[in-house]
Amino acid sequence: MDRNEPAIGPQVHTHGNVKPEATEYAVDKLRAALHHAQGPVLRTSLTLDAAAPGDRVDAHVDVNGVGVHVHAVGATLQEATDLMQDRLRSRLRRIRRRPAQGPRPPIDREHGADLAS
Numbered sequence: 001m002d003r004n005e006p007a008i009g010p011q012v013h014t015h016g017n018v019k020p021e022a023t024e025y026a027v028d029k030l031r032a033a034l035h036h037a038q039g040p041v042l043r044t045s046l047t048l049d050a051a052a053p054g055d056r057v058d059a060h061v062d063v064n065g066v067g068v069h070v071h072a073v074g075a076t077l078q079e080a081t082d083l084m085q086d087r088l089r090s091r092l093r094r095i096r097r098r099p100a101q102g103p104r105p106p107i108d109r110e111h112g113a114d115l116a117s
Helices: 020-036 077-097
Strands: 012-014 040-050 054-063 068-075
Touching: 012 020, 020 040, 020 054, 020 077, 054 077, 068 077
Parallel strands: 012 040
Antiparallel strands: 040 054, 054 068
């Protein structure tokens, strides 16, 4: 298993008339994007919504405690899935290149110092 592959598959939620092929395609595209994660993938979820105005795909990913959310709307679920993959891959690359732009470390409110120090 690759270090960026989640231990379990993504939770998949669907709304409207979503064909199994569209779900499988979205899961494959999500997994392909996860190869750009800089740490272990702890949790993933996908929402495919064919009932929304325009087909919509949302992805939520937890990469070593950093939450990443992307969504995309397209004329078809396949188009929305492709856009979601591009956005997720881009976001994961940005986090890898600029880790300082990720979530800030927790602050000790009593002493005003970073707990990570």
